[in-house]
Amino acid sequence: MIAVIGLIIGAAVGLFLExxxxxxxxxxxxxxxxxxxxxxxxxxxxxxxxxxDDRVFLVSFxxxxxxxxxxxxxxxxxxxxxxxxxxxxxxxxxxxxxxxxAIRRHLFKA
Amino acid sequence: MxxxxxxxxxxxxxxxxxxxxxxxxxxxxxxxxxxxxxxxxxxxxxxxxxxxxxxxxxxxxxxxxxxRATRAQVLAGLLCxxxxxxxxxxxxxxxxxxLSSLRQDELxxxxxxxxQRTEELEDQAVELRSQRAELATGSDTRRAAREAAxxxxxxxxxxxxxxxxxxxxxxxxxxxxxxQVPALVLYNVLEELRNAGAEAVQINDLRVTASTYVVDTPDxxxxxxxxxxxPYRWRAIGxxxxxxxxxxxxxxxxxxxxxxxxxxxxxxRTTVTVDAVREVExxxxxxxxxxxxxx
Numbered sequence: 028m029i030a031v032i033g034l035i036i037g038a039a040v041g042l043f044l045e046x047x048x049x050x051x052x053x054x055x056x057x058x059x060x061x062x063x064x065x066x067x068x069x070x071x072x073x074x075x076x077x078x079x080d081d082r083v084f085l086v087s088f089x090x091x092x093x094x095x096x097x098x099x100x101x102x103x104x105x106x107x108x109x110x111x112x113x114x115x116x117x118x119x120x121x122x123x124x125x126x127x128x129a130i131r132r133h134l135f136k137a
Numbered sequence: 138m139x140x141x142x143x144x145x146x147x148x149x150x151x152x153x154x155x156x157x158x159x160x161x162x163x164x165x166x167x168x169x170x171x172x173x174x175x176x177x178x179x180x181x182x183x184x185x186x187x188x189x190x191x192x193x194x195x196x197x198x199x200x201x202x203x204x205r206a207t208r209a210q211v212l213a214g215l216l217c218x219x220x221x222x223x224x225x226x227x228x229x230x231x232x233x234x235x236l237s238s239l240r241q242d243e244l245x246x247x248x249x250x251x252x253q254r255t256e257e258l259e260d261q262a263v264e265l266r267s268q269r270a271e272l273a274t275g276s277d278t279r280r281a282a283r284e285a286a287x288x289x290x291x292x293x294x295x296x297x298x299x300x301x302x303x304x305x306x307x308x309x310x311x312x313x314x315x316x317q318v319p320a321l322v323l324y325n326v327l328e329e330l331r332n333a334g335a336e337a338v339q340i341n342d343l344r345v346t347a348s349t350y351v352v353d354t355p356d357x358x359x360x361x362x363x364x365x366x367x368p369y370r371w372r373a374i375g376x377x378x379x380x381x382x383x384x385x386x387x388x389x390x391x392x393x394x395x396x397x398x399x400x401x402x403x404x405x406r407t408t409v410t411v412d413a414v415r416e417v418e419x420x421x422x423x424x425x426x427x428x429x430x431x432x
Binding site: 029030031032033034035036037038040041042045046047048053054056057059060063064066067070074075077079080081084085088103108109133134135136 | 190191194195197198201202205207208209210211212213214215216217218219220221222223224225226227230231240242243
């Protein structure tokens with residue numbers, strides 16, 4: 028419940044403040060968001076599996092974000108930024124789908 | 138608020154409550170806690186009790202949704218707040234300006250597209266401009282034709298007596314109280330006016346045109362079927378310097394008038410108004426010769 032409230036509060040703050048993303052961070056924010064979504068679904072699945080751990084959740088959340096941004100940054104430096112960000116999004120999307128499938132199996136047995 | 142150790146009466150989600158000892162509950166001898174994001178599917182629901190497992194999962198969700206001030210809840214709330222903030226910011230950024238977040242090659246591609254589109258639009262603009270010029274020329278031509286037609290109609294209206302006219306000219310008055318001046322003499326005066334270049338002529342209230350005739354009747358002189366009452370007031374538009382000498386020529390029109398018993402005075406006017414008009418009937422038998430044959 029607190030997580031849902033936090034999500035709503037964060038969205039409201041974002042809507043209210045309308046901050047501008049610094050130019051340096053602009054290529055990495057979307058990737059970071061996708062990585063954080065992946066961590067969120069992973070945490071939900073771990074909760075249903077019964078082995079949720081807040082420390083692991085925190086670390087996985089932050090490391091997912093940082094690693095995803097780092098990969099894209101590296102790709103930008105190497106000149107393959109577009110392709111690498113596509114790759115990261117594809118991988119994270121597959122993981123989100125598999126986590127969502129596991130959650131679905133937990134909740135609906137289907 | 139954030140307690141380091143979960144209070145015993147508020148079990149954290151990863152510590153199933155003791156009164157629900159389900160068989161598929163994860164055993165404590167799991168060697169390592171899997172990464173929350175990368176937890177492999179541990180075949181969560183063995184076959185024996187799928188319904189019990191489902192209800193347990195729902196209960197886990199319910200427990201997680203129950204607001205409790207545990208460290209896990211607060212942490213998840215914080216991270217979710219961060220995620221919601223980031224999502225909203227990114228969505229707004231993406232919506233507000235698409236260009237600043239794009240990469241160089243994408244920008245180059247967009248620039249190419251825009252350049253190409255600009256060229257297409259410029260070609261289109263040139264084409265439309267030439268069309269507009271053509272249309273403007275066409276409308277100019279039509280307007281010129283209409284003006285010419287209007288002018289011609291005015292000229293021919295004056296010549297045919299259909300329109301009133303004004304301009305420099307003369308006023309000629311022939312007094313003939315005894316009606317001694319015959320029609321032939323008046324017709325001579327009219328011919329003299331025409332010879333001297335009078336463009337529009339009026340006798341009393343009658344417009345004189347190309348088909349005007351002057352005849353003697355038992356009651357007096359008739360012009361175009363209307364009996365003319367003396368004195369005869371002529372108004373003629375033309376050059377007075379030409380008309381007056383022509384009328385006053387020795388042995389000319391006015392001399393004949395005097396010889397037949399009339400008196401005449403002629404005066405030049407800077408503005409003479411010929412305001413009598415005549416209805417022109419369209420020709421009944423004559424039609425214009427077609428242009429091709431005429432040429």
